[in-house]
Amino acid sequence: GKLLATNDKPENGYLFKFPNVAWEAGEIVVEGYLDNKLQVSQTKKTVGEAVAIKLTPITGPKGWRADGSDIALVDFEVVDKDGNRCPLDAARVDFTISGPGIWRGGYNSGKEKSTNNLYLDTEAGINRISVRSLLKPGKVTITASRKGLKPATIFINSIPVNIKDGLTLELPQVFEDKINEEPIPVHTPEINIYETDDNIKSKLFSKFSYTGNGKIMLRTNLYWGKKAYVDLEFNYTVIPSYLNGSEYIRMPDSDKRYWARDQLQFIAGVDMDIYIGHDDRVPLPDFIKADYKDTGDNIDLGGVIMSLYKRTAKAGETIIMSGNSDGQTPKECQMYVVIGKKI
CATH class of the missing domain: 2.60.40.10 (Immunoglobulins)
Structure with missing residues (x-):
């Protein structure tokens, strides 16, 4: 057949486009080469009239x-x-x-x-x-x-089926398909080593990940006057003295109505107490109800009272937090904040 086009510069590393190949009835073959050796091919052909x-x-x-x-x-x-x-x-x-x-x-x-x-x-x-x-x-x-x-x-x-008095000894059918190993790629391109941003490195919040829309920062030495959010000029003002010197996560307030089951996740790098300051105007999410206890203390962020909840985690324990609320979140509210202190 006639060669219609070639492409050796994939988009996003894997997508090869041929925008100048016009549609016409018949058959078209696409072949992939590595070091001038044919590695893969696929044929597409147009379908005829329904019969x-x-x-x-x-x-x-x-x-x-x-x-x-x-x-x-x-x-x-x-x-x-x-x-x-x-x-x-x-x-x-x-x-x-x-x-x-x-x-x-x-x-x-x-x-x-x-x-x-x-x-x-x-x-x-x-x-x-x-x-x-x-x-x-x-x-x-x-x-x-x-x-x-x-x-x-x-x-x-x-x-x-052998049924007697409405009962049978025959068990339901099950499929016994064996899953074969996936073929390894014929070529793995060179990938640059990923360097973690210094803003999300912490000895307490190890292997930290955040799936929300906004950006986060991990900060040390919590104290009066420290900024609470990455996108609001709200500072910690009235906080219990036992939180002084803690590490904390500077959250995006813009994600206060965003929800994911694993919105925030990390591994406790040491034995630590984890505190969550949660806006009293927002229904508590299940993860706080299940694992955290109300300390009875509050923190003040921009004039908003945030109830303080606590749990203890052992080193190596995986911590998963979902969104600000599992249901409807009021328009006027603030995102929860997370604080950690080594025991």
């Missing part, structure tokens, strides 16, 4: 069990003359069923009343229906049709 319906049954590894609850799935797709799925097809297919099975139908995305019908639309050329077995084994016949397409018929046999 037929294809049915594919899916059952458990030991077949479809006649236990009154086992489900047989059937994929139906619209294909061209070569058996390739037509990905732009999105139209109704009608079904008939006979034999010992209960039709459970399928579902069309976002389409009301599309379940349990003897018809269903394809989506991107394919969809799926289900049939539930009865206690009686036997052959179930399913036919799919649409005007203008060659219909398809399949037969699914349900196998008997």
